[in-house]
Each structure stands twice: as structure tokens, then as C-alpha cells.
Amino acid sequence: MASTNSFGAKGTIQAGGSDHEIFRLAAVEGADRLPFSLKVLLENLLRTEDGANVTAEHVRALANWDPTAEPDTEIQFTPARVVMQDFTGVPCVVDLATMREAVTELGGDPAKVNPLAPAELVIDHSVIIDIFGRPDAFERNVDFEYQRNKERYQFLRWGQGAFDEFKVVPPGTGIVHQVNIEHLARVVMTRGGQAYPDTLVGTDSHTTMVNGLGVLGWGVGGIEAEAAMLGQPVSMLIPRVVGFKLTGEIPAGATATDVVLTITEMLRRHGVVGKFVEFYGEGVGAVPLANRATIGNMSPEFGSTAAIFPIDEETVRYLKLTGRSDEQIDLVETYAKEQGLWHDPSREPVYSETLELDLSTVVPSIAGPKRPQDRIELTDAKSSFRKSVHDYTDDAEPQPLAHNHVDEAGRESFPASDAPALAFSDDDDDDDQPVVHSAANGGDGRPSRPTTVKTSDRGEFVLDHGAVVIASITSCTNTSNPSVMLGAALLAKNAVDKGLAVKPWVKTSMAPGSKVVTDYYEKAGLWPYLEKLGYHLVGYGCTTCIGNSGPLAEEISAAVNEADLSVVSVLSGNRNFEGRINPDVKMNYLASPPLVIAYALAGTMDFDFEAQPLGQDPQGNDVFLRDIWPSAQDVQTTIDGAISQEMFTKDYADVFAGDERWRSLPTPEGSTFAWDPESTYVRKPPYFEGMEPDPSPVQDISGARVLALLGDSVTTDHISPAGSIKEDTPAGQYLREHGVEKKDFNSYGSRRGNHEVMIRGTFANIRLRNQLLDGVSGGYTRDFTQEGSPQAFIYDASQNYAAAGTPLVVLGGKEYGSGSSRDWAAKGTALLGVKAVIVESYERIHRSNLIGMGVLPLQFPQGESAASLKLDGTETFDISGVTALNEGSTPRTVHVSATKDNGEKVEFDATVRIDTPGEADYYRNGGIMQYVLRGMLRS
Structure with missing residues (x-):
């Protein structure tokens, strides 16, 4: 759409051998004083000014921005493009395919449903580390990936052919954010004769990685991304x-x-x-x-x-x-x-x-054991771990692991009786001193906990609290960065030269962000040293950080669970939330790639790198971390000699074509997708069933029951299905009923295109604490439709509530929905029958996504909470005043009345967190997809 150009900003420049139409910021008074990011937004408004959604008043409001004011002016931001990864991207394409059918049913042309902004999807979240520590790990993991995801990949190949302006980067190429900065990002876009800043939204919260390149963009839910793909602006406050x-x-x-x-x-x-x-x-x-x-x-x-x-x-x-x-x-x-x-x-x-x-x-720092903002100076890591482990066990006295013995083949064994076990006192002083106890009985009457593990290929060793069972170089954050990646490789070389080896209980893995990393490792001659320590290539993708760490060795997993050990993962990632990395691992720490390898050498988080040696060299001398840490000069010299432009041009020359596996996939054809009723990966979702051309009036909520009563810092990792699927859960039962063997369950992320699996995994994180139950973790609630209100799976209870016609609410605390921008955290909530969420505060993306799925986000009055109002979740809730939305405005508050079993009422006015008129339109329509679809039909 042409700009109304109220400010006479339209002009031309000559660059790159061509003339380009631009909208000059200098035409707007006050533009020059704005921060860089707001200048980008200002250009966006100038170029998309249409007199309706974007007006001259919006432009002036941004140009006259008051840096001290609280945000109160809504603008409509139109991103230049959309980027997706496959976990979140598959549901987007599923929904687009479903919209084509809905358009057909309502009398429209399905071929008109296309991305109106360029959309690029990188398949990077589906590789799982099944195989590690061996030369064929990459090929075997990719083979497994294709076996598990054939249906999804066929569907994405159909989408690449069926939709205009939609491209797919096949598996085994790299992590979406690194592919974005290395290849997809334009920094300045050209389209239709115009030049303008490259801006984007992405279906992963780490889309912000491209901010480092001067490209303004951020993560949104898949439902918002779909709207942006279909030409809808993102509603936001300046x-x-x-x-x-x-x-x-x-x-x-x-x-x-x-x-x-x-x-x-x-x-x-x-x-x-x-x-x-x-x-x-x-x-x-x-x-x-x-x-x-x-x-x-x-x-x-x-x-x-x-x-x-x-x-x-x-x-x-x-x-x-x-x-x-x-x-x-x-x-x-x-x-x-x-x-x-x-x-x-x-x-x-x-x-x-x-x-x-x-x-x-x-x-030097690490962060953990469960939040990325909980930074720990490396010198304090041991004492910090010793304090934190008390939150995960009642017998928190980790005992030092016996010195390693290396045989002629370079394998280490750790005899259980090699040395007396040590324990430390229960106080919280930083200077806990080890106390010698008998290994037989703990020395003070407590039963012995350190567990001897016998393996067929890794010898015999002892595991205790703090054992590092996963040490993974993974994720977009660091595997984009040559300084830390080559630093890790040089540390590996120094360690090998000193005769050090990784402990046998550590699952090691190397998952670079792009093939370029492999190229510069090879050119620098460093792969052999990484592989000597078990850091073989396992895949190009988001692995451990997203929960695709793969299983631990059976003997290790059994020992950890039987002894209830609080073992540890160390990863070079950005996410370490509870229950995310591996179901056997309670404590997760973020660290730089060199420190990941250092902890693999140490084998335990109960380790002081300053005072304790990592092992001995062939002459019997102690080797400390400082002895193998590469100098900054060595790292830079290696970077200068190992990385070249030719690596990038070669690896990205035909990036959308894929390898032989991708090219040989049978690909469906046609403007609408032929859904397979037997598929357990891709199913037609119910969002548009019974949808009319015009929305029905908004209704108040009455007779609602509490599905979950939650505390503070409940993340989208607690809500959204992620990681492996357990057999004894509703999702596992569903797959077994549909003929899927346990070995083929795959992950929740890989099955995001099947709403039946995803609903069953919503609120099912093993670390979720629903306060309707005492001392129970996981996806359980009380089912008030049954006599005695017994404990039940959240999914099973929700089906009973739906059968009874009972709406549901969720109660929570502060920072509800922090974490990844996961559309399924909102989709699953809506499909379980939740009509409103009432919490103390939200983080941005999840609140917006709830509205996008037709769920009402409410906040307790300032200073109040479920606890202060004495709500225990057994009440029946009535929410009135919602119908004011039918009058075209958004009420600031609605009235909530919670009735206890004895008839006592708790009443309060909850703040309505529908923050913009655009969000109100989405809610009135039952969600953002319905709003977009109705808009398409009208046009």
C-alpha cells in the first residue's frame, strides 16, 4: 500500500548500482534526536502511513517521544519479514493450511492465503543427540531425525511449493539465528523499488540475535507471526x-x-x-x-x-x-x-x-542452577552449588569423586573403593570444609548415597550429587561466536596435550550453529583434539538448550533415578529452566564453551578450578584449568588464520536446496493440504470449526473452576509441552493408542503440528507445582467434577470439565509466562478450556499470545495475590464486566467473585491486561487468526 506521505518524506537514493525510493527521516522534525531503534520504527511508520492504521499523529508521537514517560501511545509496526524455526514454524504452516480450507468453506479463494511478507523457516530444532562421542554421530542423528520427522518434513516441503514468499532451509544446515545473521539478514531491504531497514519478527524469542547486526526484530508467538506473514501490523506501545x-x-x-x-x-x-x-x-x-x-x-x-x-x-x-x-x-x-x-x-x-x-x-562466570540471570563468579561456583543443592535434595552432601586411572586405551575407570568418601556440613557458610566419613555408612548414621555404576563400555565409577552428566556445546548464543568456539577447541588441544580426559559419565556433544564452524575447525586442525575428548559433531541445530539432549546411558539414568541424585548439566546455551534440559537432570548451568569442556574434565559441579587439579600430566604433575586455558592472543591468531569469506559463500551457495535426503522426500501437491487422518505429526486443528463470518458477542465468565493454582516465575517452559514424551502421560497414552511405539515417541517439539499431542502435554512439565495438590510435581490437578475431587492429569480433568460445560481459570503469581515465545503455551491453555488467567504480573509475549488465542489475561489488584486474598483454588469463579468489550472499548477492570464451598465469597476488581485496541479486536474475534481470516474475507 502506498504511503500518504504527509511529511513529504518520499525521495530517492542511488546505491549498489540502482535507484531506490526511500522515506527520509530528516523530513520529520525531532527525528535526529531519537535513539537508533526508534529511528527504525519512525521510518516504518512513514513508509506505511495510510491515514487509518498508521496516521500522521502516530508519526508525530514517535518523533516527539518523551524518554521519561511511561509508554501509552499505540503504534502499528509492520515488519519487513518473518523468520521461523521448525518447532514453532510447523504450527504456523499448519494454521495457514487450515486457513486455506476455512476460506474455501466460507466462499473465498484458498490460493489467496499466502505470506504477504517474506517468510523463511530454518529446520533446526528437531535433531536429538541420540548418538554422541563417535565419528558417525552426525550422520546417525540426522538419519534418526528424518525417520522421526518424515511427515513434518513432507508437509514443510509442500508448504514451500504451495505458498508464495515462503522458503525453507532444510535440516543439517545450522541454527536459525546463526543462519539469519550469516545469510538471511539484509540489514537494508529492497522490495518493489523501495529501500528500507530490514526488520522482522520471529517465532523464537532469540530472534533478537540479529539485533547485533543492526536489524530490529524480536520474538513473537506463532500466532502473531502468522498475522505478520499475512500483512497484519504488530500492535505495540512506543x-x-x-x-x-x-x-x-x-x-x-x-x-x-x-x-x-x-x-x-x-x-x-x-x-x-x-x-x-x-x-x-x-x-x-x-x-x-x-x-x-x-x-x-x-x-x-x-x-x-x-x-x-x-x-x-x-x-x-x-x-x-x-x-x-x-x-x-x-x-x-x-x-x-x-x-x-x-x-x-x-x-x-x-x-x-x-x-x-x-x-x-x-x-569468568556461569549461571544457574535454573535461571540464566542467576550469575555466579567461577571462583564461587563450588560454594554456590553446595548451597543450591539443598533445594533439590534432603541429603545434600556430595562426596568427591575418586581420582581417575587411565588405561592403555585412554579409558578412565573410577573404582568405588579407591578413596574415602568426603562430606561437608549442612551449614551455609561459604568456607565449608570437607569432613572425612566412612564410605560404608556416611559416618554419622546416614545411609550411604554415592552410587556405583557399572557400564559395558565406560568402566565402573561412582556417581553422587553434582556429577556433570551432560556437558554440551550447543545453542545459538555461543556457537555463533568464533572467539569462544575456537577458545574451546584450543582448550581441548591443551588438555589432550597434557594427557587429560573427560570423565566417563559425561555425555559430551558439539552442535555448531552453522557448517562454517566445521570448516574453521578443520582448517585450524582442531577437530582431532575435540574428538579425543568426545566432542564429535552431533548435529547442526538447537539441541541440548531446547531439551533435545537425548537420553543418558541406561545404567547412568537408572542410577540417578534409583538414588534420587541431583546431577548436573553444563551447556553453552541461553536457557536452563527446570525440567528443560533432560528429565534425569535437576540442576542446569550455563557456561562458555571452554568452561563446558572444563566441567567435562572435572566431572562434577562440586569443584574449585583454582584449588583443585583437573588431573595429572604424564609426568605426574597436577594440571589446573589455568594451565590449559588458551591466551587471547592464541585465540585471535587462530581466528585470523582459520576463517575466510569463501567458507560462507560455499556453505550458503544453495542453502534452500538441501541434501539428498531432503530432495528425495515425496512431496504432496495442490493448493490445499491432503491431511492424513492417521498422522500423529500433522493434524488439522479445530480453531475455525463452526466459525461464522461475523464474531459472536463477548460473554462474561460464570461458574469457572480453577485448573491450576501456581506460584511465581512460572515460565512458558512449565506451561508449554517440551522435551521427551513419557509413556505414562496422556500424550504417551494417546501415541500408544495410535500405534506408536515408545522408541518412536520423539519429542513434543517435533509433534507441534498435532494439537492432540500438544494439548495433552500442556502444564505437564515435571517441575510444575500446582498448589491445588500438596507436595506433587508435574501435570496434575484436582478434578472437581468427580466425587471427592481426586488427583487427576490436567488433561483428563479438562476433558471432564468440558463435558460438564464448565469454563476454567488459572491463578498464578509474578512474572507469569516468562521464557520462550511459545505459541503452544497459549494454544494449549485455550484448547484445555481456560477462559481467563489471573496473576500478579506477566511477561510480554505470553500475555499477548493468550489474547491471540481468545484467553482473557487479568491481574490481581496491585499488592494483592491469591495468597493474600486467601484463595486456595477450590472456589468457583464468576467474572463480570467483560461484555463492555462489545461496546468497542476495553474496561480497565472486571469484577471477580470467587465462591468457596461454604458459600463465603472473595470479591475483587481485576485489571484487564488487554493493552491496545488491536488486542481488543483480537479478543472480540476469539483470537488473532479468526480476526485475520475475517479481514481477508471482507477484503
Whole structure:
């Protein structure tokens, strides 16, 4: 749609050998003082101004932005493109395919349902680490991936052919966010003769990684992404912008991972939820692009909407390195300078708030055991673990593991009786001193807990609390960054040269972000050292960080569960929430790739790298971490000699074509998809069943029951189905009933295209604590439709409530829905029959997604909670005042009346968290998909 051009901003520039129409920011008074990120939004409004959704008043409101004001002005942001990964992308394509059928049923043309903005999907979330520590691990894992996901991949291949403006990057290529910065990102877009900033939304919260390249974008739910693909703008409030000044240089021994964990801690403490973070100052130019991407990637972990760096010489250098065309590079530089988007360190924009970090103060760190913002200085890691383990067990005295013995084949064995076991006192002093006890009985009357494990291929050893059973170099955050990836490889070389070996109970894995990593490992000659320590290539994809760590060895898993050990994973990722990484692992720590290998060598989290040796060299000398840590100069020299532009141009030359496995997949044809009624992967969802051309009036909620009463910091990982599927759960029972063997269950993520599986896995995380039950974790509730209100699976209870015509509510605490931007956390909630969620506070994406699925997000009155109101979840809820939405406005509050069994009532006014008129339209229509579909029919 052509802009009304109220400000006379339309003009042309010549760049990259072509003329391009642009909308000059200089035409709007006040534009020059705005932060970089708001300039990008301002250009977006100028170009999409239509007098209705985007008006001159919106442009002026943004140009006159008051940095001190709380956000209260709604604007409509139209992203240039959409990027998806397959877990969240498959449901998008399923919904688009379903919309084509709904359009047909309502008298429209199905072929008109297409992405109206370029949409690119990278298949990166489906590889599972079944095989590790051996040369054929990659090939075998990919084979398993195709066997498990054939139906999904055939469906995506159909979508690539059936939909215009939709491209798929096949499996085994790389992680979506790294593929995005290395290849997909344009920085400046050209389309229809116009040049404009590359902006996007993505179906993964870590879409913000591309912020490091000067591209404004963030994660949204799949349902919002579908709307953006179909030309709907993203409704948002003009945000506050936090300026973050970087000075100094990273000291020797610290890494980009340590920087990002420090920034995450600082910004989470400061409070940046719903805000933009923008990096500025003289120090920005010295931050390598890979480090910028690492920082941008972690934006969801500190809670901001985006965390962006401006465009500068470093941006251009990276575009050249990664093989972008000369024409594109000229366009980026010319456009950015013309529009005032080129970084000028001498000019400081006005920000809402500012923070500053001197990079020289950063120290080696990890984060855990369950949240990325819980940073721990490495020197405090042992004492911190000893305190934290008390939250996971009642007998929290881990005992040091016996010294390793290496046989002639290089294998280590750990005899159970090699040394006396040690324990430490129960107090919380940082200087706990080991106390010798008898290994036979714990020395103080307590039963012995350390467990001897006998394996067929790894010898015999003892496991205790704190044992590192997974040490994985994984995820988009760090496997994009050559400094930490080559640092890890050099540490591996030094360790091998010193005769060190990884402990036999550690599951090791290397899952790079792109094939380029493999290329520079090979050129640097470092693969053999990584493989000597068990770090063979397992796949190019998001593995351990997303819960695709694969099973532990059967003997180890059995020992962990029988002894109820609190064992540990260490991963170079961005997410370590409870229950996410592996069902056998209670405690999860984030660390840089070099530290991941260090912990694999140590074998336990109960370890002090300063004081304890990792082992001995062939001469019997103790080897400490400091002895094998590579110098910054060695890392940089290796980077300079190992990475070239040709690697990027070769690996991305035909990126959408895929390998022989992909090309040989039988591909369905036709404008609508031929659903297979026997499929357990891809099924037609019920969102549009019985839908009329016009929405029915909004109704109040009466007679509702509580499905779950939850506490603080319930994340979308607690709500959304993720990880492996257990046989004795509703999802496992469903698959068995449909003829699926347990070995073929696959993960929830791989089955996101089947709503029947996903509903059954919603609120089913093993660490979820539903306070309707005492001392019970997992996907259970009380079923008030049954005599005595017995414990039941949440899914089973919801079906009974649906049969009885009883609506449901969920009660929660603070920061409800933090974590990944998972559409199924909202879809599953809606399909279980939940009509309203009442909590103390939300994080941005999940609140928006609930509205997108027709669920009403409410907040307790300020300062109140379920506990303060003495709600125990046994009440029956009536919510009145919702019908005011039928009058075209959104009420600030609705009245809630909760009736207890004895007739006593608890009454309060809950705040309605429908924050914009656009969200109100979605809610009136029963959800965003229904709103979009009705809009398409009208047009």
C-alpha cells in the first residue's frame, strides 16, 4: 500500500548500482534526536502511513517521544519479514493450511492465503543427540531425525511449493539465528523499488540475535507471526529505551559468554521488561559482531523486547566476511549514512534510562542452577552449588569423586573403593570444609548415597550429587561466536596435550550453529583434539538448550533415578529452566564453551578450578584449568588464520536446496493440504470449526473452576509441552493408542503440528507445582467434577470439565509466562478450556499470545495475590464486566467473585491486561487468526 506521505518524506537514493525510493527521516522534525531503534520504527511508520492504521499523529508521537514517560501511545509496526524455526514454524504452516480450507468453506479463494511478507523457516530444532562421542554421530542423528520427522518434513516441503514468499532451509544446515545473521539478514531491504531497514519478527524469542547486526526484530508467538506473514501490523506501545554504554576491553581469561551473563544479571536486576535496550558509546565500535550477536541473543533472558547495536564499520566488515554482495554492502552503508542510522559515537541520543559496563571488570562466570540471570563468579561456583543443592535434595552432601586411572586405551575407570568418601556440613557458610566419613555408612548414621555404576563400555565409577552428566556445546548464543568456539577447541588441544580426559559419565556433544564452524575447525586442525575428548559433531541445530539432549546411558539414568541424585548439566546455551534440559537432570548451568569442556574434565559441579587439579600430566604433575586455558592472543591468531569469506559463500551457495535426503522426500501437491487422518505429526486443528463470518458477542465468565493454582516465575517452559514424551502421560497414552511405539515417541517439539499431542502435554512439565495438590510435581490437578475431587492429569480433568460445560481459570503469581515465545503455551491453555488467567504480573509475549488465542489475561489488584486474598483454588469463579468489550472499548477492570464451598465469597476488581485496541479486536474475534481470516474475507 502506498504511503500518504504527509511529511513529504518520499525521495530517492542511488546505491549498489540502482535507484531506490526511500522515506527520509530528516523530513520529520525531532527525528535526529531519537535513539537508533526508534529511528527504525519512525521510518516504518512513514513508509506505511495510510491515514487509518498508521496516521500522521502516530508519526508525530514517535518523533516527539518523551524518554521519561511511561509508554501509552499505540503504534502499528509492520515488519519487513518473518523468520521461523521448525518447532514453532510447523504450527504456523499448519494454521495457514487450515486457513486455506476455512476460506474455501466460507466462499473465498484458498490460493489467496499466502505470506504477504517474506517468510523463511530454518529446520533446526528437531535433531536429538541420540548418538554422541563417535565419528558417525552426525550422520546417525540426522538419519534418526528424518525417520522421526518424515511427515513434518513432507508437509514443510509442500508448504514451500504451495505458498508464495515462503522458503525453507532444510535440516543439517545450522541454527536459525546463526543462519539469519550469516545469510538471511539484509540489514537494508529492497522490495518493489523501495529501500528500507530490514526488520522482522520471529517465532523464537532469540530472534533478537540479529539485533547485533543492526536489524530490529524480536520474538513473537506463532500466532502473531502468522498475522505478520499475512500483512497484519504488530500492535505495540512506543517503548522506553534503555541506553547501555560499553567501555573498556574484555580481560584475559574472560569470554563473550561471561560478558553476556554479566549484562543479563545487570539488566534483569535493573528491569527492562517491555523496553528496548540499545548499546552506544565509544566502546561499541570495538565490540566484534559475534559478541554483539551473543549479547543480542540473550535479550529474552534479561527481559527486553530488543537489544540492538547500531550500524557501523563492524557491521559492514561482517557483511563482507559472510559473503554478501558488493551491491548489498554499498546499499547498507549508503542508506544508513543517508538516514542517520550510521553510528556516531560522538553523539549520544537521549535515553529513558542508562547503564554502563566497563568490560575490563568482567570475570569468568556461569549461571544457574535454573535461571540464566542467576550469575555466579567461577571462583564461587563450588560454594554456590553446595548451597543450591539443598533445594533439590534432603541429603545434600556430595562426596568427591575418586581420582581417575587411565588405561592403555585412554579409558578412565573410577573404582568405588579407591578413596574415602568426603562430606561437608549442612551449614551455609561459604568456607565449608570437607569432613572425612566412612564410605560404608556416611559416618554419622546416614545411609550411604554415592552410587556405583557399572557400564559395558565406560568402566565402573561412582556417581553422587553434582556429577556433570551432560556437558554440551550447543545453542545459538555461543556457537555463533568464533572467539569462544575456537577458545574451546584450543582448550581441548591443551588438555589432550597434557594427557587429560573427560570423565566417563559425561555425555559430551558439539552442535555448531552453522557448517562454517566445521570448516574453521578443520582448517585450524582442531577437530582431532575435540574428538579425543568426545566432542564429535552431533548435529547442526538447537539441541541440548531446547531439551533435545537425548537420553543418558541406561545404567547412568537408572542410577540417578534409583538414588534420587541431583546431577548436573553444563551447556553453552541461553536457557536452563527446570525440567528443560533432560528429565534425569535437576540442576542446569550455563557456561562458555571452554568452561563446558572444563566441567567435562572435572566431572562434577562440586569443584574449585583454582584449588583443585583437573588431573595429572604424564609426568605426574597436577594440571589446573589455568594451565590449559588458551591466551587471547592464541585465540585471535587462530581466528585470523582459520576463517575466510569463501567458507560462507560455499556453505550458503544453495542453502534452500538441501541434501539428498531432503530432495528425495515425496512431496504432496495442490493448493490445499491432503491431511492424513492417521498422522500423529500433522493434524488439522479445530480453531475455525463452526466459525461464522461475523464474531459472536463477548460473554462474561460464570461458574469457572480453577485448573491450576501456581506460584511465581512460572515460565512458558512449565506451561508449554517440551522435551521427551513419557509413556505414562496422556500424550504417551494417546501415541500408544495410535500405534506408536515408545522408541518412536520423539519429542513434543517435533509433534507441534498435532494439537492432540500438544494439548495433552500442556502444564505437564515435571517441575510444575500446582498448589491445588500438596507436595506433587508435574501435570496434575484436582478434578472437581468427580466425587471427592481426586488427583487427576490436567488433561483428563479438562476433558471432564468440558463435558460438564464448565469454563476454567488459572491463578498464578509474578512474572507469569516468562521464557520462550511459545505459541503452544497459549494454544494449549485455550484448547484445555481456560477462559481467563489471573496473576500478579506477566511477561510480554505470553500475555499477548493468550489474547491471540481468545484467553482473557487479568491481574490481581496491585499488592494483592491469591495468597493474600486467601484463595486456595477450590472456589468457583464468576467474572463480570467483560461484555463492555462489545461496546468497542476495553474496561480497565472486571469484577471477580470467587465462591468457596461454604458459600463465603472473595470479591475483587481485576485489571484487564488487554493493552491496545488491536488486542481488543483480537479478543472480540476469539483470537488473532479468526480476526485475520475475517479481514481477508471482507477484503
